[in-house]
Structure formats: structure tokens, C-alpha cells
Amino acid sequence: MSTVRDTTSSRLDDAARAGWLYYVAGNTQDQIATKLGVSRQSAQRLVSLAVSEGLVKVRIDHPIANCLELASRLRERFGLDLVEVVPSDPGSASTTLGVAEAASAEIERRLSSQQPIVMALGTGRTLKAAIEKLPAMECQQHKVVSLTGNIAPDGSAAFYNVVFTMADKVKSRSFPMPLPVIASSPEERTLLHGQELIRATMTLAAQADVTFVGVGDLGPEAPLYQDGFISKDELEALRKAGAVAEIVGWAFDSKGRPVEDVINDRVASTPIPSRDSSEVIALAMGERKLPGIFAAVSGRLVNGLITDERTASALLAM
Numbered sequence: 076m077s078t079v080r081d082t083t084s085s086r087l088d089d090a091a092r093a094g095w096l097y098y099v100a101g102n103t104q105d106q107i108a109t110k111l112g113v114s115r116q117s118a119q120r121l122v123s124l125a126v127s128e129g130l131v132k133v134r135i136d137h138p139i140a141n142c143l144e145l146a147s148r149l150r151e152r153f154g155l156d157l158v159e160v161v162p163s164d165p166g167s168a169s170t171t172l173g174v175a176e177a178a179s180a181e182i183e184r185r186l187s188s189q190q191p192i193v194m195a196l197g198t199g200r201t202l203k204a205a206i207e208k209l210p211a212m213e214c215q216q217h218k219v220v221s222l223t224g225n226i227a228p229d230g231s232a233a234f235y236n237v238v239f240t241m242a243d244k245v246k247s248r249s250f251p252m253p254l255p256v257i258a259s260s261p262e263e264r265t266l267l268h269g270q271e272l273i274r275a276t277m278t279l280a281a282q283a284d285v286t287f288v289g290v291g292d293l294g295p296e297a298p299l300y301q302d303g304f305i306s307k308d309e310l311e312a313l314r315k316a317g318a319v320a321e322i323v324g325w326a327f328d329s330k331g332r333p334v335e336d337v338i339n340d341r342v343a344s345t346p347i348p349s350r351d352s353s354e355v356i357a358l359a360m361g362e363r364k365l366p367g368i369f370a371a372v373s374g375r376l377v378n379g380l381i382t383d384e385r386t387a388s389a390l391l392a393m
Contacts, residue, residue, distance in 0.1 A: 087124075092121075093121035093122045139162065146160040149380065155379060175358070179209055186247070194286070200289065203240065209241075209245060212245040215248065218279065220252075220280045221237075221252045221280075223344040224257075225238070238252075252273070253272070290368055322347060322371065323342075324343075326338060327374065329370050350376075356378075357372070359382060368382065
């Protein structure tokens with residue numbers, strides 16, 4: 076009996092040596108065989124034994140490893156279906172760097188499917204940056220629909236509406252929302268939404284297989300205010316009502332609940348597609364957007380998130 080135990084112990088000792096030589100010292104299996112005085116096949120089996128017996132603990136010393144761990148923790152804590160965390164650049168003040176590239180890759184992956192899909196798009200700087208990074212593609216089997224109006228307050232095309240850029244890049248069938256972002260009154264919105272063309276576009280948006288949206292903060296430099304869609308008084312009213320952010324114009328509070336009155340009764344955007352039938356993926360990073368991102372993921376306004384590691388760490392600390 077003792078002989079069996081001694082043999083097993085000796086075998087594990089050899090496996091530990093082989094594992095160390097391979098994973099720590101960086102030896103090839105031929106080199107391990109020479110150093111241990113065994114055949115190459117035996118060296119290979121010893122390395123495999125070291126792994127199967129749990130003698131080897133692998134730690135990847137690379138920034139992406141931390142990103143993968145953060146993504147896993149975010150997915151588990153907030154019940155998200157998709158999370159991607161990109162490395163942060165401590166020397167950059169950009170609110171799109173890394174996230175736009177990752178979002179572009181995810182959008183390209185979805186568009187590469189031969190199976191026809193409906194993709195809904197919000198608006199914003201990050202999403203626009205992501206779309207601009209897409210390669211030229213031929214995607215006539217897909218339908219791309221805008222969730223929000225494409226008319227600015229002065230009657231010009233809204234600069235950060237991306238459906239036209241997308242259509243030009245990937246040659247998909249595009250369905251813009253020919254509306255102002257925010258109507259002048261609830262009655263005007265009702266009238267606009269009653270038009271047959273608008274109803275058809277809103278119906279299509281509700282059927283989206285995947286949706287990509289930005290998260291707009293409602294601080295002093297809120298995109299809705301900066302781009303002229305709401306006045307300073309309306310911005311202050313939103314903040315007093317508890318609004319922390321907006322997605323395609325819909326303002327919500329710290330728990331992800333819609334903030335009534337102020338502008339929500341005039342927002343002409345289609346409702347965010349159901350998270351039960353569509354992947355709704357938010358693209359957002361940065362300290363200013365933290366309250367809005369947290370509200371969106373904890374309140375289940377979205378079920379996917381592409382962000383950076385600094386923002387991910389902050390979300391997990393909230």
C-alpha cells in the first residue's frame with residue numbers, strides 16, 4: 076500500500092516539475108523531456124496531469140484579464156445578457172475611445188449574419204463614432220430602423236442621428252423616423268404618431284432583434300441641451316424632478332423609472348424595444364454618465380452594456 080502511495084506521490088512530484096518547467100520557466104515539451112529524462116509523450120502527459128490535478132493555477136497578466144473579470148461581475152450583478160468591458164486609457168478624456176471600437180465590432184458581427192434581422196438604433200456621439208468605424212458592407216437582407224426623430228429644432232437634420240450614416244456604410248434597408256426629436260406639445264406628438272408612415276416605422280422598431288443606444292447625461296452639459304432640443308429651464312426642471320439621464324430622449328430617474336411631465340409627454344421617439352424580445356445594448360462610459368448607466372442597468376432599461384474598465388469598476392462600487 077505504501078508503495079502505491081509513494082508511486083503516486085512521485086508521479087505528482089514529476090507532474091509538478093513538468094508543470095513548472097512548462098508554465099513558469101517556458102520550456103518546450105522536448106526540453107522538459109530532456110530535463111526530466113523521459114520521452115516527449117511522457118512529458119506531455121505529465122504537463123496534462125499537472126493541470127488535471129489542479130497543480131497549475133493560471134493567471135493572465137494582461138489588462139484584458141481585468142476587463143473580462145469586470146464584465147463577468149457586471150453580468151452577474153445586474154442580470155445582463157451581454158457585457159463587454161474595454162481597457163481604459165488613463166491619459167485620455169475621450170467619452171468614446173475604446174467603447175466606439177468595441178460597439179462597431181459588435182454591430183459588424185450582427186450585420187454579418189445571413190439571417191435577416193431588424194436592428195434599431197438610438198442616437199448620440201458614441202453610437203455615431205461606432206457607426207463611422209464600420210467597414211463597407213452589403214447588408215440588404217437587414218432592416219435598420221431609427222428609434223428617434225431626425226429633425227433638429229431649427230428644421231435641419233439632427234447631427235447625431237445615425238441611421239443615414241449606417242445605410243450609406245452597409246447598404247441595408249433603412250427606416251428613419253421623420254419627426255422632431257421632441258414635439259412642441261403632447262397633442263402634436265399624438266398627431267404625428269397617428270400618421271400611417273410613422274406608425275409603420277414604430278411597429279418595425281418594436282420588432283427589433285437587437286438595439287443599440289447611447290445614454291445621455293442630464294448635467295450642465297447634457298447633450299439634449301447642448302444640441303438645442305431642450306431649454307435650460309427644461310433641463311433644470313428635469314433635474315428637479317429627479318431625472319439623471321435619458322435614452323433617445325426618454326428621461327428617467329436613479330431607479331430607471333420614467334420622469335413624468337417636463338418632456339416625456341412630448342418625446343417623439345419610439346419606446347425602447349422590449350428587453351424580453353430584443354437585446355438592448357447601451358454604449359456608454361465616463362463619470363458624468365455613471366448615474367444614468369447605473370439606473371439603466373439596475374432598472375432593466377437595457378440588458379446589454381459596452382463600457383470601459385474605469386466605468387465598470389465604478390458601477391460595481393455603487
